[in-house]
Amino acid sequence: MDTQELTLELLSIEDAEQLLAFEKHNKEWFDQFIPPREADFYCIEGVTEHIQEFLLDYKCRQLLPLLIKNREQQIMGRINFTSIDSKKGTAHVGYRVGKAFTSKGVAKRALALAKARLKDQGIKRLFAYAEKSNVASQRVLTSNGFSHIRVVKDFAELHGNSISCIEFSCNLKEQ
Template sequence: MELRLLSRSDSKPLLLFETKNQAWFESHINPREVGFYSDEGIKKHIEEFLSQHQRKAMLPMLIIDDNGEIAGRINLTDINLVLSEAYLGYRLGEKFAGRGIAKCAVEQIIQQAKELNVETLIAFASVDNIASQKVLTYNGFVDVKQYANFAEVQGKSINCIEYQKTI
């Protein structure tokens, strides 16, 4: 498993990955805009992420499995070098869950955050997403606060836990 910076050449495989896992993702998080699931939509998405990366506000990475397939995505967003903090987000495709890939990907992105001089990582996990909570705590994140009605997924309010890690 490796992390690789998102690139324009990823549009076709990324669209396939996102389309295959759309129902899985939407059972856990808010759905993407309908236009996202098209050649034009995914290209626009990649351009937005690469623009943010160029401004050093984001690190958009793909999680690539040992067969060269996209297994997931992991990003550092809202990178603030003045405060030395960033937000961590990740998602794995359904068939890749439960294999330790997320643990390894988070471990690797922590190293990349260090290289960017980020000292604090912040992540959120639903109170019901035990797997994500385990990934974060395994990698040294600490539960700092709980939020009621943090987001709405499939018409239901969900509560989330904020995790932080000082690196």
């Protein structure tokens, strides 16, 4: 399985079955780091509805939902750009990589590819948040030119506990 070669593809309805399998397979892994999805997500109807909502937001130019795939077209992860503001030229980025693909540079390379794509679309500044103890995610961001802005206390709740995150920013005009 070649993780060196990866592509970013717009999420589509045709990906529903593979995405469901990916999300189910990695559920325990993802739930350690981000608030869990609702139970009704984990069926073909739930994933299809999720994709349809994301594609509607994409058509409204508020979201860019991408799948990270390898040469065999296997989903390795996801990278989404949310809160897209075309007038200000800003967006927020979030990503998740399946457990089998961690520590292989997948998130780092996918973010680099996605940054070039967003810059071509007129985005000038990206924002991201990484949980304070998630050093791997922080490394992905800093290796892609993101700078630490501030700590946001009580950013989210995970398993009944409040978590703080580091806010990062990247000026695409300078890269």
